Amino acid sequence: MSGGSVGPALVTFVRAPVAEETWRALGYTLVTLFMAVPAFLLALLALVAGALSLVLLVGLPMLVLVLAAARFAVRYFRWPARALLGRSWPGPDRLSGRGPVGRARAVLTDGPAWRALAYCFLRLPLAAATAYLGVVALLIGLVSFTCPLWSLVVPLDAGPIELTNWWESWQVATGGAIVLLVFPWVVRLPTLLDRFLIDTLLAPGPAARRIARLESSRVALTADAATTLRRLERDLHDGTQARLVSLGMALSRIERRVDRLPDDIDGIVELRGLVRAARGGVADGLSELRDIVRGIHPPALDDGMETALTTLGARSGLPVAVRVTLAEPPSDAAATTLYFAAAELLTNTVRHSGATRVRLHLTDDDGTLRLVVTDDGRGGAQPRGGGAASGDGNGDGARGGAADGTGIGDGDRDGAGTGLAGLAQRAEALDGQLAVVSPPGGPTTVTMTLPLTARARK
Template sequence: MTERSRSSAADDALGDAPPPPPRALLSGLMWREIAYLLANFPLGVAAFVVVLVWLTLGIGLSLTVVGLPLLATGLLVCRQYGRLERARAAALLGVRVAEPSRLRPRERGFFPWLWTCLKDPVAWRHALFAFVRLPWVLLTFTVVLVLLVVGWPVLPWVARWLSNVDRAMVRALLSPSDELERRIAELESDRVTVTDTAAADLRRIERDLHDGAQARLVALAMGLGLAKEKLLEDPEAAAAMVDEAHGEVKLALQELRDLARGIHPAILTDRGLGPALSSLAGRCTVPVTTSVDLDERPAPAIEGIAYFTVSELLQNVSKHSAARQASVEVWRVKGGGPAGPSDRGGAGDRLLILVSDDGRGGARLDGGSGMAGLAGRLGSVDGLFVLDSPVGGPTRVTAELPWRARTEPAAASRGR
């Protein structure tokens, strides 16, 4: 199920769905296709002329000081032209092609930038797209213009065939260069998610410290100061203040423990996912059964994400589901990656989490219950998040994470 979901998501992201069949004569899609084909002519001619002049000047002057920088600058312009064509294809043809990753020179300075631009395969393919389209845009403009005047019965089919060729050209020449390029673009997007999540967590910790333990400790300091002043003149009142301060200390310590548990619980570090999830289940207001079938521990980061994913899902069960019972299942799937299924490094292995309840259902990723945030957090580490919650229930949430086995032997055996 997860492999099929992953493939489907990738296809949607890259716009690889098969082209639609011809629609009715006056359909909106037909007119958008015609508008795209007619606009090909001015844009295609302009792009061809610019690329031709740029290549002629850049190659002709390549032995001079300005030649190579001119080529590099032109390649940057070709990247922007590709962005324009991708946006036009998405708006008029429904073709959504992933954006390629940005140029990132390995070192600072003019020459690393120049070399990175000159060997950029994405920009060169965009230049090729502009260069080879001139005969095609002339043909499509002429055909569509003639059919608009004399060929209405066949116009929808011809427009669809011509636009399908354009769809194929956009996918072939304006998409990221290969799987690695697409993966870089995804990781850049995921990095933004991780950064935002980390910043939100830091703000939450700061707010909890400021409003909770810090406020109690300030009140405690003031109370002890008053007790010190009254110690000689009114010992009984001072003793009462000290007792009250003792109670404040206990509350502050409890709040600090709760805050530390929210950052990374000690039971997870010392004993692993099984005991940690059992502890979570015991705090849920709905009876929860847990089943953890792991022959070893995954990486600490993966353990932490798995723990907090289950924690937030169980909070949703408590607050929103009206369920009578829930269950948490965790197991490892051998992936048989490059290292082989028997490798203890776990290359290609996945950690699967299934949280289900018999509540009223109706949960959505955009429903404000934190589901979208969970999906984003799992996606940032190459994980998956699948929600199945029909109205009336039951609700099933499947989370999948990369295994990435632990590399710290001491940490793995700390709880033994």
């Protein structure tokens, strides 16, 4: 080790007893010592519940409750770590199970819950040992280091350390100084071990952090793409579309002027045909442009999801019961995806299902945007290919493909952006899913779910 590096290291070692990091580590140890007591009891309760679940069914619900409480430990220990150590980590992901049985299964198979329970079990012994050694080292060091001072006013044989003469107090003070120099590492090294436990048991692992970064990046890219499309839609509507309308009006005026010209003018008939064809081409181009603009962002969404879906239902030609329960509006990307899904499903219901009634519900409960479209038609929609999810009426289904049946799911087989395959692709672009339940004889239910992370972030 070079002399240039010895100097700073020695200064750091000598200053460690008064360094802020040392006292933050001691404070963190003492605070988490008291916090670790109920957490340790929770871990013991998990052991009891696990043992009971082997012989009695009553132990299993208890274990589910204990694991659910252990998930809270991720946030429980986060605030002292953030306040005193500057260390933070995200909370656990929302459980995906639905219903009591599904949620219980999700809790029992949740890795973060079991790891949090392990941390609850380990934190109390580590905090207790660190607090005991740290406080004892601090007290012994302070009493010994100040021995020459208090030995002046306290009889040598009556103080906390028995002395035979005053010069011995300086020997004790030297030992106290050594203890005080060691004290910071008594509390800081276990804190490093605790950081390791946090990274291993509470914080998401490298793979989970990478997935979170990728999901965040995907959400940002999706939002940016939606913003770009909205800007393109405005430019097409306010610029190109307006110019085509103006051109069409000019051609209409030219057509009227040409029609008033005498028929004996050379080439007049051909000119009239060219003008009429040009005006028709402009009209067709304008119609296609409007379809493109509506495909980018339906104007109906400007009035909100409930109005847009109610309008879709009114135009479908079938009685459609629409119910929208949203705490706040979804993002543009999510709203557009849900709107096109509802439009596609209602269209296919009218064309193929033979249904007489349709229910369309949009909610945002359980941390998920959920669009459910149900008809009372013939059912029997059989997913094929890849993308959508299928089911038999008893569950959410597994991943399957586009519909090839007679219910809601019967879509265009050729267009990648239409039918269930296209809807599934739209949902997956926002980390969502499409599920189909269509037993023979009906009813047919199609559910599109999108995570709340697809919301616009203010």
